[in-house]
Amino acid sequence: MRPTVKDVAKLAGVSPKTVSNVINGVVFVRPETRARVESALVELDYVPNMSARGLRNGRSGMIALALPDLLRPYSAEIVHLVVELAHERGWGVQIEQTAAEPKREFELLSKARAYLVDGLILNPVNLDDSAVMTAGPLPPLVLIGDVDQDVVSQVAIDNVAAARDLTKHLLAQGCRRIAAVGTPEIPRGSSGAGVLGGSAEAPGTAASRLRTAGYHQALEEAGVPIDPSLEISLDRWRPEGAATVVGKYLAEHELPDAFFCFTDTLASGALSALWSAGIDVPKQTLVAGFDNILDSQFMIPPLTTIAFDRREFVAAALDLLAERMADTGAPPRRVMIPHRVVERASTAR
Numbered sequence: 001m002r003p004t005v006k007d008v009a010k011l012a013g014v015s016p017k018t019v020s021n022v023i024n025g026v027v028f029v030r031p032e033t034r035a036r037v038e039s040a041l042v043e044l045d046y047v048p049n050m051s052a053r054g055l056r057n058g059r060s061g062m063i064a065l066a067l068p069d070l071l072r073p074y075s076a077e078i079v080h081l082v083v084e085l086a087h088e089r090g091w092g093v094q095i096e097q098t099a100a101e102p103k104r105e106f107e108l109l110s111k112a113r114a115y116l117v118d119g120l121i122l123n124p125v126n127l128d129d130s131a132v133m134t135a136g137p138l139p140p141l142v143l144i145g146d147v148d149q150d151v152v153s154q155v156a157i158d159n160v161a162a163a164r165d166l167t168k169h170l171l172a173q174g175c176r177r178i179a180a181v182g183t184p185e186i187p188r189g190s191s192g193a194g195v196l197g198g199s200a201e202a203p204g205t206a207a208s209r210l211r212t213a214g215y216h217q218a219l220e221e222a223g224v225p226i227d228p229s230l231e232i233s234l235d236r237w238r239p240e241g242a243a244t245v246v247g248k249y250l251a252e253h254e255l256p257d258a259f260f261c262f263t264d265t266l267a268s269g270a271l272s273a274l275w276s277a278g279i280d281v282p283k284q285t286l287v288a289g290f291d292n293i294l295d296s297q298f299m300i301p302p303l304t305t306i307a308f309d310r311r312e313f314v315a316a317a318l319d320l321l322a323e324r325m326a327d328t329g330a331p332p333r334r335v336m337i338p339h340r341v342v343e344r345a346s347t348a349r
Contacts, residue, residue, distance in 0.1 A: 003044040012040040023090050063321065064117040066096040066108050068125050071238070072265055073293045078144075081314040082121065089318065091118075100125045100205075109139060119321045125205040140324035142317050146206040153320040153332045155313055159207060162306045162339040163214025164221075166288055167260060169304070169341050171222050173286060173349050175257035178224075179249070180215050181242055181270055182262030183231040184208045204233065211262045211290065230256060237262070242269025243276075250277050255285055258347070264289035264296045267303055271346075286347040301345035308339045 005023075009016040014037060021029050022037040029037070040046075065082050067075045079095055086093045094117055098104040108120055119140035124147050143154040170178050184204025204212075212231070219226055232249055234241045242261065250273065259274075261267035267289030274281055281287050281301060289296060292307035316335040323330055 003046045005046075008037065008040045008044055008046050011044060012036040060116060060118055061090065062092045062094055062117045064094040064096055064108055064120045066098050066105065066120065066122045068098050068100045068123060069237075070095070070097045072263075073295055074263065074265070074291050077293060077310055078314065081311055082318070085311075085314055085318055089322070098122075098124075109141070119325045121317050121321060125207070140321060140328055142320045142324065144313070144317050146210055148206065148210075150332060150334070153324060153334070155317045155320065155335045155337065157308050157313075157337050157339050159210035160214040160217065162290070162308075163211040163260075163262075164218045165214075165339070165341050166290065166304075166306055167215045167218035168222075169343065170258045170260060170286060170288060170347065171218060171224070173258070173347055175286060176224055177227070177230060177254075177256045178215075178219070178258045178260055179230045179232055179256040180212060180260050180262070181232045181234075181246060181266050182208050182237060183212045183215075183233050185233045185235065208233070208262060215260060229253065234266075237266055239265050239269035239272065242266040243273045244269075246270045246273035247276065250274070250279070255279065258286035258288065261287065261289045264291045264293045264299075264303060264305055267305070267346075268295070268299060271299060271303075282346055282348055286349075288347055292342055297344065299346070301348075304344045304347040305342050306339050307342045308337045313337045 005016045005019045009019045012019065012033075014033060018029060018033060019037055019040075022034050023041075063086060065079065067078065069075060070079070083093050083095075096104070096108055098108070105122060105124065108122070119142070121142050121144060123145040124143065125145070126147065138152065141152050143149070143152050144156070146156060146159050147154075167178060216226055232245055234245045242265070246259070246269065259267075259270050261270050267287055270287055271281060274285065274287070279285060287303065289303050289305040292305045296303040296305050316337065320333060320335065323333075
């Protein structure tokens with residue numbers, strides 16, 4: 001006979017409800033109790049009857065994770081951790097790519113409403129055109145990333161403070177002409193000689209606006225004038241795009257003291273362009289990134305960057321999603337994850 005929840009509960013000396021809480025990962029269970037239940041699950045070789053569970057409680061046992069661009073190393077790290085930590089809760093994960101398109105976001109929200117997934121973790125790059133703001137009543141949903149809102153529970157870092165801290169680090173190295181790679185595109189007709197490669201009408205992503213704000217704050221606090229010619233935009237945050245726009249910038253402008261790239265991926269492209277131009281980093285100019293992806297420590301030279309605890313970030317998102325799944329009427333919460341500057345050779349004088 002296939003073992004049941006009651007069999008597991010009897011062996012562990014707990015109630016069937018406690019066993020369900022451990023399996024579903026929705027309600028907190030004391031570590032010592034969880035350990036007894038998990039030991040009983042293994043001993044009895046218990047396998048949840050997902051179809052019966054779905055009929056009973058309307059749950060599929062699946063959540064969805066939707067990121068704008070799965071090609072980015074940052075996305076791969078987030079996917080890895082979400083799958084790993086969700087598995088510990090007994091959840092499967094459906095991975096989706098939105099390409100920052102509201103239509104794809106709307107389709108995912110519809111799936112969650114139809115109970116094809118129990119909840120959704122979404123990373124919109126711009127709230128203004130996100131389906132989150134226009135799709136009506138929302139299913140269990142948690143946002144990760146940089147949009148500023150108070151409608152849905154969210155996990156984020158303080159992008160403004162992080163960019164300010166990174167810029168202050170470059171200023172402390174004696175830099176005054178600091179180029180920023182990834183700033184918002186300036187609309188056609190406005191003055192913005194430093195803008196390269198961008199979509200002329202786009203206002204930029206939430207991350208680009210917030211990180212530019214922090215960059216500006218640090219310059220203003222240091223009494224360094226903001227120079228639009230040092231702000232370099234591009235429409236896709238990929239290394240080939242950064243290599244192209246930084247290469248073009250070097251051909252048309254004096255070499256800055258430093259390049260603050262708004263992601264490590266952009267920094268890898270900038271380092272490639274500088275190497276192609278025969279410019280030594282860090283002897284002739286400094287380069288810094290943002291996100292501390294795994295590859296950043298292996299770039300040449302190793303990259304100074306903004307780091308935050310990715311595992312803590314993902315665990316917080318799953319905790320918030322469990323809250324929303326248990327009570328869709330609960331007020332939204334925002335969890336902020338601390339950041340730090342990781343200094344490496346790319347900014348060492």
